[in-house]
Amino acid sequence: MKPILPIFAIIGLLQSCTTPVNISSQAIRNPANCPSQTEPLPIASANDEGLYQQFDYHIRDIITDADTITFQTQQYDIVFCRFDRTWTVEPGTLAPEFQTANNPEQFSENIQNPPYQTIELNGKSYQYRVILEPNPFGNEAQGIEPKTVVFELITPNSEQPQRHPLYTLDQVKQAEVGFSLGVPRITSALSYADRLFLSVASEQGEGFSGIATMVGYNPDMNELVVIQPEEIQGQQITDFVIAGDPGNPVFWLGTQISGEGNPYLSGMGLVAYRPSPPSLKSGTITSYTVRNSPIVGAIPDQLHLEGDRLWVGTGNGVCQVRWQGADNPGNWSCWRFAAKAELPSQGLPIYRRLLAETPAVTLDPDQVGDTVEVLWWSPLDYQTQKGRYEVRYEDGFTVTLDEGTSSWSEKYGSSWQPRPWQPPFYWAGHEWHWQGDRFVRGFDQVALNFFGGGPLGIVSDQDQWTGEKPANMNVLRGDLEVLELTETTTKLNYHSGWVEEEFLNPYFTVVPQNRPFNPRPNPLNDL
Structure with a gap:
């Protein structure tokens, strides 16, 4: 099977970290420093960014000052003004060290001999990195299987690193999270209570994996503690901050998983780890x-702590939460990312399926307004890379599938149990989640599937992917209403349709995440 995209493995994307500051208690110096929105910024085309990656809105870095908080993606700077709590979108200024790796020679050097990174603590510099042992990379290392992930730390008064094993291949196999050691990386480093703390994640896919790890170092005692909560051992830690006082800290983690050709898969989301004193190893x-x-997105990429507020940047939007009361929905304020476009004055023909030959209806701007929300883009074939946009269409269409519910073990094998982030059983809409009135799917809930036909939506049996063209999808991100769901049948309303790409010029924006005023119980709970 040939990939539908040229794939370059991305390992070692650096993450940012800053010492938490309580800006919420400081005076905002100058509201005029907040940017003003000018012309909307168009989303990149598939030819510019690669298939599907124009909807990669994962947060790579967060930059703050007294007036603004800037969430940086590959394409955009998404700026929150503290003065009036408004958002503007500007051209991206992401620093090179956070850009997706695209230099093969540099990548090869970094993976063979990872560079040390530096963090300051009490005016002194510490250097750190994680490596595989034995080193499996380089011409002389072919056929070598690494057995251990090792953390190296160079303290201010030393030239040689301290070396601390974090986990072994045998531990990964015993935990049943993989069969080989994936390339490890430091995803966050911070100082807290006169100690250093770091989070470690591992490459995942094709059997490669690791154990989610946090490391704490006490320079006064020259002691290092390795923290590996069993509940998250199969996750990738995307970012890490510590809230609260040293006697009762809360470790906040962003998590996800990944797989072959799928760099972003939903995991346990935002995780609060509360250590049990005096040890940090259990909690x-x-x-x-x-x-x-x-929470507005399935994958928290970057976290930023300001006093009693935790900012969570995801691939689908941003949330601010009072972390001490995170269990109360009233303590969350969230905004989601969206792409919108002006409707043509003559109307917009809508197709009910991706590859349909005849439009089913025409959107009239006099009836539905001047703009339409753009949900996704998919090619009509892999050669020309011409495609269609999926757009929100409130009236929607109905589809009946000749498949219903099944247990996860029926779908994936007798030992498979539903993960905490999955619904209790498998059904066609299992990658959508209930939001009080409909099932919805965020940008970061779409597995990109660079191998095997691209992102998957809801498709009738006769319209599955054949290899030459994408599957003839009914819906990929549109909202769903369940009309009937049994062990043999699924009947849905989907509130979206497909339009020719040349009719629209989508632009990126940020909108409030409005939850239903009178939410209904999840209908899956009654099955």
């Missing part, structure tokens, strides 16, 4: 996902 875990909390 309790609370997971906040799109299924059990107001």
